Amino acid sequence: MTISFWQDQSNKPREKFDVVIVGGGIMGAGSAYWLAKRGLRVCIVESQHVASGASGRNAGFLLRGIHTYYNEAVRRYGRDNASMLFRFTEENVQLIAEFAKQTSQSFDYEPSGSYLLACSLEELHDLDESHQLMVEDGFAAEYLKQDPLDRNYYGALHNACDGGVNPAKLVKALIAQSGAQLYDGEAVSSVEKEKNSLLVSTANRIVECDKVLLATNAYSQLLEPWFENRVQPIRGQILVTQPLRKRVLDKVCYANYGWEYFRQLPDGRLLLGGCRQLFQELEVGYADCVSPPVQASLESYLKDRFPEAAGVPIDYRWSGIMAFTEDGLPLVGELERMPNVYFAVGCNGHGFSYGLNLSRLLVDMAVDGKDAGIFSSRRFEPVCS
Numbered sequence: 001m002t003i004s005f006w007q008d009q010s011n012k013p014r015e016k017f018d019v020v021i022v023g024g025g026i027m028g029a030g031s032a033y034w035l036a037k038r039g040l041r042v043c044i045v046e047s048q049h050v051a052s053g054a055s056g057r058n059a060g061f062l063l064r065g066i067h068t069y070y071n072e073a074v075r076r077y078g079r080d081n082a083s084m085l086f087r088f089t090e091e092n093v094q095l096i097a098e099f100a101k102q103t104s105q106s107f108d109y110e111p112s113g114s115y116l117l118a119c120s121l122e123e124l125h126d127l128d129e130s131h132q133l134m135v136e137d138g139f140a141a142e143y144l145k146q147d148p149l150d151r152n153y154y155g156a157l158h159n160a161c162d163g164g165v166n167p168a169k170l171v172k173a174l175i176a177q178s179g180a181q182l183y184d185g186e187a188v189s190s191v192e193k194e195k196n197s198l199l200v201s202t203a204n205r206i207v208e209c210d211k212v213l214l215a216t217n218a219y220s221q222l223l224e225p226w227f228e229n230r231v232q233p234i235r236g237q238i239l240v241t242q243p244l245r246k247r248v249l250d251k252v253c254y255a256n257y258g259w260e261y262f263r264q265l266p267d268g269r270l271l272l273g274g275c276r277q278l279f280q281e282l283e284v285g286y287a288d289c290v291s292p293p294v295q296a297s298l299e300s301y302l303k304d305r306f307p308e309a310a311g312v313p314i315d316y317r318w319s320g321i322m323a324f325t326e327d328g329l330p331l332v333g334e335l336e337r338m339p340n341v342y343f344a345v346g347c348n349g350h351g352f353s354y355g356l357n358l359s360r361l362l363v364d365m366a367v368d369g370k371d372a373g374i375f376s377s378r379r380f381e382p383v384c385s
């Protein structure tokens with residue numbers, strides 16, 4: 001959001017915090033949570049409201065793993081890096097489970113486990129190969145040669161460590177636990193350096209701080225030009241039915257290489273998302289809308305796989321803007337043009353598989369100088385010989 005000259009002429013109050021976090025989604029909330037454990041004074045500046053972006057518009061899946069199956073991750077990133085990535089996300093799921101035990105605020109955490117469901121023999125082979133590699137690398141997983149749901153899938157990989165949450169409630173619980181000052185409905189117009197401090201400006205205030213953390217994900221390039229061509233905004237879509245008469249699913253489910261995903265919510269509603277693979281060119285950009293082709297595909301999928309939902313009205317349809325990167329991994333780093341401005345963005349549709357652990361890494365980098373490793377934004381810089 002931009003701010004006009006006229007809007008910027010008010011007598012703004014000036015405040016001071018140790019750290020300003022821009023963005024009130026899972027990454028911003030997680031960062032506030034970890035910073036509070038260090039005793040730092042933190043404020044969160046959010047242009048709309050908490051979890052208004054993808055963090056409140058996803059399916060609420062907690063999955064060990066990334067956007068590809070393990071065998072493909074090994075091919076793309078190497079065996080050691082694939083193992084590290086899956087352990088990183090597994091640890092993320094564990095951190096959220098621990099938080100659920102510590103906080104008095106419910107976010108509907110369900111340690112249900114997950115099924116990765118094969119929609120073809122080729123995908124079943126990939127799950128079999130992934131399972132073998134995972135077991136060799138010390139991961140607990142179960143390969144199922146038959147469809148555990150009896151819904152015309154070819155088989156599945158069962159990950160008992162996975163689960164589901166209400167994502168918006170989780171974000172709010174983390175912020176509440178952090179005690180961070182929240183300024184919502186305030187778009188950041190600029191981040192500037194002043195002597196030894198940084199100034200974060202909105203239409204209503206100026207906040208002075210030592211460090212800024214950008215948790216702006218798909219919207220990063222709207223604030224900072226460096227993210228142009230590095231983070232692509234992609235729209236995902238979901239529908240949710242009214243409650244079914246009976247429970248038909250007891251796990252979160254990820255099918256067709258993640259192009260479709262579904263779960264049954266605690267109140268019996270069926271959530272189904274995805275189906276954008278045939279319309280990918282249409283699902284690029286920032287438009288917060290649902291498109292008839294994708295929604296029709298979701299309804300067709302619902303009809304084919306879930307006859308129990310026949311005649312059950314659809315109560316909700318929505319979209320969310322995800323952030324994708326060139327190589328499929330998040331970008332974590334410090335802006336070269338402005339020291340002490342750090343960022344963690346681009347989770348490629350798996351923000352809740354990364355979020356709490358990645359925000360901890362971001363805080364460790366900003367406060368202690370920890371290297372971001374495979375997530376480092378410097379990985380795209382040319383190597384000088």
